[in-house]
Amino acid sequence: DQQVKQNSPSLSVQEGRISILNCDYTNSMFDYFLWYKKYPAEGPTFLISISSIKDKNEDGRFTVFLNKSAKHLSLHIVPSQPGDSAVYFCAATVSLTSGTYKYIFGTGTRLKVLA
Amino acid sequence: NAGVTQTPKFQVLKTGQSMTLQCAQDMNHNSMYWYRQDPGMGLRLIYYSASEGTTDKGEVPNGYNVSRLNKREFSLRLESAAPSQTSVYFCASSVLDTQYFGPGTRLTVL
Numbered sequence: 001d002q003q004v005k006q007n008s009p010s011l012s013v014q015e016g017r018i019s020i021l022n023c024d025y026t027n028s029m030f031d032y033f034l035w036y037k038k039y040p041a042e043g044p045t046f047l048i049s050i051s052s053i054k055d056k057n058e059d060g061r062f063t064v065f066l067n068k069s070a071k072h073l074s075l076h077i078v079p080s081q082p083g084d085s086a087v088y089f090c091a092a093t094v095s096l097t098s099g100t101y102k103y104i105f106g107t108g109t110r111l112k113v114l115a
Numbered sequence: 116n117a118g119v120t121q122t123p124k125f126q127v128l129k130t131g132q133s134m135t136l137q138c139a140q141d142m143n144h145n146s147m148y149w150y151r152q153d154p155g156m157g158l159r160l161i162y163y164s165a166s167e168g169t170t171d172k173g174e175v176p177n178g179y180n181v182s183r184l185n186k187r188e189f190s191l192r193l194e195s196a197a198p199s200q201t202s203v204y205f206c207a208s209s210v211l212d213t214q215y216f217g218p219g220t221r222l223t224v225l
Contacts, residue, residue, distance in 0.1 A: 009155075032212040043119070043205050043216030044158070051212075089157060093212055098165035100146040102173075103214060107157040 003027050004092050006106035014114050019077040021109050023090035026071065030092035031101070033066060035075045038087045038108070047088075048075070080113045087111070117141055119217035121206050127223045128196045136191040136220050138206030146209045147189040148173075149181060151202040152219075158205065164189055196224045 005024045013019045021035075031052055036044035050057040050064045050073075057064050063076045077084055087108045093101040119140045128134060140147065145166045150158040150173075160173030164183040178200060180192045189208075193200060201224045206217040 004157075006157075034212065034214075036216075041219070043207075043218050046213050046215065049212055091158075091214075096165065098169065098171070100163070100165040101209065101212060102160065102163065103148070103158075103209075105150075105158040107155060 002107075004090060004104045004106040006090060006109050008109050009107070010110040010112070012112045012114060013080045015082060016079045019075075019080045019084065019111055019113065021075040021077075021088050021090075021111065023073040023075075023106055024071060025073065025092055027092070027094070027104075028068075028071070029094060030104075031095055032093045033064070033073050034091045034093070034103075035062075035064060036089045036091060036105075037084075038089065044089060077111075080111075082113050082115050085111055085113045119206055119208055119215055121204075121217035121220050123220060124218065125221050127225065128193075129225050130197060132196050133192065133194050134196065135193075136204055136206075136222075137188070138190065138217060139188045140206075140208040140215070141187065142208060142210070142215065143186070144208035144210050144215075145186070147183065148207045148209070148214065149179075149189070149191045150205045150207065151175065151200075152205060153202050161191065161204075193222075196222075198224045200224050 034049040035047040038044040148163040149161040162181040
């Protein structure tokens, strides 16, 4: 049962335009939502997060939107740059009684920004 | 400050062999995790450790064991490797809601 879904395995966007990556989830109890970026042969790196009580968070060219009624998360990258070409994972966290978080990841979307 | 380090970077095993993947973090984080990444499957949690001395199973723990040796180190052991364990393995540590990942170990089991 995939609790976090990224239905688009790939996306191509022209340099300078907006990239929109989407993520859907099924569990209303998630605390935080995060986006990670992954280059080949490297580990994922944290990009941006949003608390479940907010609907938008912005950091430079990156904005994450959360629509709780639709259980939908999106990452906007404006303007897109060739260096943004990577695989993007969305993730959601669940609080555990041990005081830590468990992270549930989507399957990833490969973004290609064309020069 | 190296962040999260993993050794080895690459490993080839024969079916039935054993090995330990090492992970260390220098950020003084309490929580550490082991994931595997397979094509089309995203990152799946194998085991995690909320603090030194505790470990818990994730989604796909079968065939693996872990040791939280101290606050810095969290190792993953394959006792009898199988071809289904061919994957890229990532270790991570976390503070609050953010995880930090190591560079990964690419493991092939023949």
